[in-house]
Amino acid sequence: MSSSSEAESELQDRIRQQEVVANLGQQALEGDDLDQLMHDASAAVAETLDTEYCKVLEVLPGGDEVLLREGVGWHDGLVGNATVSTDLDSQAGYTLVSEAPISVDDLRTESRFSGPDLLIDHGVISGISVSIGSVEDPWGVLGTHTTEQREFTEHDATFVKNVANILAEAIENEETKQKLREEIVERENRERELARFKRAVEASGHAIYMTDTDGQITYVNSAFEEITGYSVDEAIGRTPHILQSGEHDEEYYRKLWQTVLAGEVWEEEIVDRRKCGDRYFAEQTIAPVTDENGELDRFIAVHTDVTERKERERALEASNERLEQFAYAASHDLQEPLRMVSSYLTLIERRYGDVLDKDGQEFLEFAVNGADRMREMIEGLLQYSRIEMEGKPLKPVDLNEILEDAKEDLKIQIEETNAEITAETLPRVEGDAGQLRQVFQNLLSNAIEYSGDESPRIDVSAERERDEWIISVRDGGIGIDPASTDRIFEVFQRLHTHEEHPGTGIGLALCERIVERHGGEIWVDSEPGEGSTFSFRLPTIQEPAAADGSAHM
Numbered sequence: 001m002s003s004s005s006e007a008e009s010e011l012q013d014r015i016r017q018q019e020v021v022a023n024l025g026q027q028a029l030e031g032d033d034l035d036q037l038m039h040d041a042s043a044a045v046a047e048t049l050d051t052e053y054c055k056v057l058e059v060l061p062g063g064d065e066v067l068l069r070e071g072v073g074w075h076d077g078l079v080g081n082a083t084v085s086t087d088l089d090s091q092a093g094y095t096l097v098s099e100a101p102i103s104v105d106d107l108r109t110e111s112r113f114s115g116p117d118l119l120i121d122h123g124v125i126s127g128i129s130v131s132i133g134s135v136e137d138p139w140g141v142l143g144t145h146t147t148e149q150r151e152f153t154e155h156d157a158t159f160v161k162n163v164a165n166i167l168a169e170a171i172e173n174e175e176t177k178q179k180l181r182e183e184i185v186e187r188e189n190r191e192r193e194l195a196r197f198k199r200a201v202e203a204s205g206h207a208i209y210m211t212d213t214d215g216q217i218t219y220v221n222s223a224f225e226e227i228t229g230y231s232v233d234e235a236i237g238r239t240p241h242i243l244q245s246g247e248h249d250e251e252y253y254r255k256l257w258q259t260v261l262a263g264e265v266w267e268e269e270i271v272d273r274r275k276c277g278d279r280y281f282a283e284q285t286i287a288p289v290t291d292e293n294g295e296l297d298r299f300i301a302v303h304t305d306v307t308e309r310k311e312r313e314r315a316l317e318a319s320n321e322r323l324e325q326f327a328y329a330a331s332h333d334l335q336e337p338l339r340m341v342s343s344y345l346t347l348i349e350r351r352y353g354d355v356l357d358k359d360g361q362e363f364l365e366f367a368v369n370g371a372d373r374m375r376e377m378i379e380g381l382l383q384y385s386r387i388e389m390e391g392k393p394l395k396p397v398d399l400n401e402i403l404e405d406a407k408e409d410l411k412i413q414i415e416e417t418n419a420e421i422t423a424e425t426l427p428r429v430e431g432d433a434g435q436l437r438q439v440f441q442n443l444l445s446n447a448i449e450y451s452g453d454e455s456p457r458i459d460v461s462a463e464r465e466r467d468e469w470i471i472s473v474r475d476g477g478i479g480i481d482p483a484s485t486d487r488i489f490e491v492f493q494r495l496h497t498h499e500e501h502p503g504t505g506i507g508l509a510l511c512e513r514i515v516e517r518h519g520g521e522i523w524v525d526s527e528p529g530e531g532s533t534f535s536f537r538l539p540t541i542q543e544p545a546a547a548d549g550s551a552h553m
Contacts, residue, residue: 010155017159020044024163028170032177037170038070041163045144046072049156053122056132056167057084057092057141066092066140074122084116091115091129096138101130101157106149119145126150128157130164132171139171207282207303210289213296215239227282227305229275240301245279247271256286260299263288269306280307342371394518396541397433399426399471403460406440410448419448419456426462427469429538435514436538440473442507443534447475450532467540468520474533480526489522511536 024041031037042054055071060083068074068082086093094113095102104127107115115124127145131138142164207224211217220235228235228243235242248270259266267285274280283304291297345368356364403423407414414421421444440460448456459474480488489512511534515522520537 010153014155017048017155017162020048021159021162021166024166028166028173032174034170034174035070038167039072041142041167042070042072042144045142045160045163048159049128049144049152051127051144051146053124053127053146054144055142057143059086059096059138059140068118069140074118078118082118084118089113091119091143092141095129095141095143096131097135098131099135101128101161103128103152103157105151123147126152128152128160130157130161132164133168139168142167205304207301207305209235209240209301209303211240211299211301213298215241215299218298224303227274227280227303228272234275242275243272245271245273247279260286260288261296263290263296272303280305281310282306342368345371392432392434394430394432396428397431397436398428399431399436399462402433402436403440406437406444409437409441410444413445413448417448417451417456419451419458421456421458421460423460424462426460426471427464428541429469430541431518431538432514435517439511439514439536442511443473446507446534447473447477447532451475451477464540465537468537469540470535470537472533472535474531476531479528479530480524480532481528482526488524 024037024044027040028037038056042056046052046054051073053071053073055074056069057066058069059066064086065083066086068079068084071079074082084090084092086096088094088097091102091104091113102112104110107119107125107127119127122145124145125147126149127143129141129143131140132142133139142160144160202221204221205223207227208219208221209217209224210219217235217238217240220230220232224235225231230242256266256268265285265287267283270282270284271279272282283306284301286299286301288296289298289300345364349364349368353361353364400423403426407421413419444458447458451457454476457476459472461472461474463470463472489508512522515536515538519539522534522536524532524534526532
């Protein structure tokens with residue numbers, strides 16, 4: 001072929017290549033099917049360069065392999081499934097780190113890298129491969145191959161590179177559109193969530209309001225208007241200072257601001273004032289809200305009117321106090337006539353005991369014992385009624401010392417029954433030492449009394465649970481029917497007769513009252529014949545937190 005004919009042929013090839021690039025570029029602009037574009041590009045490159053195979057390889061997550069995403073000429077089942085290593089000694093790996101197209105004249109003698117099984121199995125000898133995307137962040141590889149030994153021209157390599165650039169642009173556009181679609185969906189979801197949140201806030205029975213970082217109110221819901229009496233227009237732009245009742249000093253509000261400005265939630269009961277001037281009690285939680293950069297953006301407050309509940313609590317406290325005073329007075333007043341009855345019974349026994357027959361003496365003994373039991377019950381009732389009135393302020397106390405004092409009080413009972421009491425190291429708690437001593441006395445005494453035929457074995461332990469301690473007294477005695485575990489804490493409730501086990505039936509009621517005064521609860525776990533474990537909760541010692549700062553409401 002003459003040089004002019006070769007030049008003409010080369011020109012026609014370049015024109016055809018440019019047309020293919022233009023057509024693929026137009027398809028990329030007008031279409032949105034990326035897989036179809038990849039397939040059509042593979043077919044066009046193979047047809048234009050007269051090669052049997054063309055492929056689009058996609059880098060898989062992790063970067064160790066590429067997937068045969070699209071292509072033409074390959075055996076059935078390979079497209080979409082076959083993978084190739086991206087090691088640097090592989091053609092794919094070598095291409096991914098190369099700026100320029102990689103031409104292979106003869107894969108059998110290629111020294112830069114080894115040919116993958118995918119090419120060897122198809123008898124490939126020559127080809128061109130280029131990276132799709134930047135070398136810094138490649139998406140994949142575009143390659144075309146033939147089973148004939150052939151030297152591809154520089155124009156052929158440029159053609160393949162141009163097609164790869166079109167694919168890279170289309171892939172980037174698709175990723176951008178996909179990201180945009182995801183952002184739209186995310187924004188729509190946020191808008192729906194925000195709409196639901198606004199509906200929930202407006203329907204809430206709690207007053208909810210928001211302020212900026214300077215404390216100016218930017219939003220209030222309808223419950224805020226109902227509770228405070230301030231309308232939206234009256235509240236927006238002002239500060240929560242409008243609600244201050246004068247009940248709390250500047251130090252109170254300084255600590256409030258210090259807490260929320262530090263990014264922490266503030267939660268406390270507060271006394272505020274309505275627009276009409278009436279004071280009211282509210283439980284208020286104030287939480288800081290940050291922006292997308294983590295910077296403090298605003299505060300949101302949830303404000304619940306608890307005035308009615310507080311009034312009920314005060315009324316209940318007053319009623320309980322009156323009942324305690326009545327019980328104390330009644331018990332105290334009963335002691336005098338009971339002492340008189342006991343005195344006369346003793347006098348009758350002393351003067352006329354010899355005159356009475358056997359039945360009379362038995363009747364007199366019943367009367368004396370009954371009077372003694374009545375005196376014990378009255379004394380127990382007096383103790384029960386004095387728990388609140390005579391209780392000392394709670395302060396840090398050592399339960400180890402209190403337990404030892406209780407054991408000393410029960411020394412005779414412990415020695416007579418050969419009781420063995422073991423205890424772990426117990427904690428310091430907030431409590432009334434005298435009353436907690438009563439709790440240990442009653443629980444240990446009961447454990448000894450109801451130990452059965454064996455010598456009592458009692459174990460005292462403590463377990464931390466968040467901001468409380470659980471103190472347990474475990475015995476191996478006769479146990480309690482689970483159906484009766486609730487009523488044993490009621491006043492004068494007994495599960496056994498006085499002849500079987502003496503007592504007033506008020507000890508566990510005293511324990512419950514004392515533990516409740518300490519803000520805890522008491523319960524028992526037991527089965528008949530398997531012993532009992534009495535457990536009660538006590539608060540841990542609250543260490544005072546250091547506070548400083550100068551912000552004011």
